Amino acid sequence: MPALGIAALLDAYFRRRFAAAGLIESSVDLDGGATTVHCWRFPPDDAIDDARPVLVLLHGFGPPAAWQWRRQVAPLSRRFRLVVPDLLFFGGSRTSAPGARSEAHQAEAVAKLVAAVVAPPGTTVHVAGTSYGGFVAYHVARLLGPGRVGRVVLASSDLLKADADDRALLRRGGAERVEDVMLPRSPDRMRRLMRLAYHRPRRFTPGFVLRDLVQYLYNDKVEEKIELIKGITLGNKDQFELTPLLQEVLVLWGEHDQIFPIEKAFEITRRLGANARLEVLKNTGHLPQEEDPKRFNEALVNFLLPSPKSSL
Numbered sequence: 001m002p003a004l005g006i007a008a009l010l011d012a013y014f015r016r017r018f019a020a021a022g023l024i025e026s027s028v029d030l031d032g033g034a035t036t037v038h039c040w041r042f043p044p045d046d047a048i049d050d051a052r053p054v055l056v057l058l059h060g061f062g063p064p065a066a067w068q069w070r071r072q073v074a075p076l077s078r079r080f081r082l083v084v085p086d087l088l089f090f091g092g093s094r095t096s097a098p099g100a101r102s103e104a105h106q107a108e109a110v111a112k113l114v115a116a117v118v119a120p121p122g123t124t125v126h127v128a129g130t131s132y133g134g135f136v137a138y139h140v141a142r143l144l145g146p147g148r149v150g151r152v153v154l155a156s157s158d159l160l161k162a163d164a165d166d167r168a169l170l171r172r173g174g175a176e177r178v179e180d181v182m183l184p185r186s187p188d189r190m191r192r193l194m195r196l197a198y199h200r201p202r203r204f205t206p207g208f209v210l211r212d213l214v215q216y217l218y219n220d221k222v223e224e225k226i227e228l229i230k231g232i233t234l235g236n237k238d239q240f241e242l243t244p245l246l247q248e249v250l251v252l253w254g255e256h257d258q259i260f261p262i263e264k265a266f267e268i269t270r271r272l273g274a275n276a277r278l279e280v281l282k283n284t285g286h287l288p289q290e291e292d293p294k295r296f297n298e299a300l301v302n303f304l305l306p307s308p309k310s311s312l
Contacts, residue, residue: 006209014066021077021304023084030112031097037113038092039085040065040073044119049268053150054118054125054142055080055304056110060131061182061229063217063290064091065101068130071293072300073118079301080126085113087136089224101224101231102239105134108140114144126304128153130289131259135159135234138245146246151304155296156286158260158269159242161234165260172196173257179226187211190218199256199285250277250303252296253283 004012008246011303015025024042030037055076059068063145064086076082087106099105114125127149129137134157141149160166166178173181173192184190187210194201233239249272253265262280269278284291 001250005212005216007093007212011066011216014070018066018073018084021073021082023073023077023082026117027092028113030109030116031095033086034097034116035095035109037065037085037109039083039113041083041117042077042081044117050081052079052081053304054123055082055126056114056137057082057084058110058127058129058133058136058140059084059087059090060129060133063224067217067287069289072289072297074263075297076300079305083114083117083125085110087133088181089221089228093219094224097144099119101227102233103135103231104139104143104233105231106136106228107143110140111143114148122148124148124150126150126152127159128155128300128304130155131157131286133157135232141247142248143160149247152245152247153252153300153303154249154255154268155289156252156257156260157268158264159234160264160271161232161260165264166274168294169196169259179229181227183222183225184214185218186214190214196258197286199254199283199291209244242268242271244271245275247275248303249276250299251278252288253278254286254288254291254297255280255282256284257286259286 018040024043026041028037028039059065064085066149069084073082088095088109120126127137127140127193134154137152137154138159141152168178169181173196182195184193187207190210191215251265251269253262255262265274265278269276281288281292281295289296
């Protein structure tokens with residue numbers, strides 16, 4: 001039996017953290033079986049006489065949900081019934097259904113998942129998304145409306161992303177295409193992405209570790225993920241217009257974000273209108289949920305459960 005690589009061992013550890021938080025692993029068939037969404041979710045029995053609100057966590061572009069929300073599930077599961085899906089073409093989620101590979105298409109799948117696993121029908125859910133997951137969360141809030149989606153958290157998510165922002169990202173990342181930045185295919189590219197994503201990256205990660213991470217995390221469904229990058233409608237005025245949401249919105253941003261610079265956070269908050277407010281997490285980059293999970297988790301809880309007892 002071949003030895004497990006570091007990435008596989010980390011994956012097993014992160015999945016155990018989800019299970020230890022009381023979540024069960026589930027694959028939900030949608031669209032008559034054409035779509036399967038893999039998710040971690042609260043046990044069905046918890047829906048009976050459970051006063052905890054439902055919170056849907058949507059991950060960003062990159063590793064699957066278990067890697068990106070591993071520092072949130074334990075503390076948040078004490079306050080919420082969690083639903084944590086892998087978005088389409090990430091982790092165990094896939095679809096053969098026709099349609100544009102856009103963030104709106106992802107939101108439709110999330111909405112169907114919520115309808116399938118959250119009982120009773122019509123239960124209000126909160127939605128939080130980071131980076132690309134924030135794009136999806138915004139569309140979920142618009143699609144389902146305030147009758148089904150309560151509050152919305154958009155973390156490190158540039159809803160005003162345009163071609164000029166992509167060109168600036170490519171300059172910072174030393175690449176010619178966005179997929180070269182977001183889908184690293186070599187240890188060098190992985191190292192560059194980590195330097196962009198973290199305010200304080202590890203000083204040195206051995207090349208063999210980076211190679212293993214690339215192979216394990218970025219070698220699956222590559223063509224489909226490239227389609228997702230090209231299918232993003234943000235910045236296309238014929239397909240997307242940022243309008244205020246009817247829900248209360250928290251915009252969370254890392255002070256030193258190099259993927260989506262902090263300047264964009266102020267404009268997005270302004271464009272989202274009177275229901276939106278901004279909180280900047282100092283000394284963090286594009287992944288504040290990893291670099292300062294305590295403050296990130298507290299910000300979520302204080303916003304979603306506003307009361308004097310909200311602190312973790």
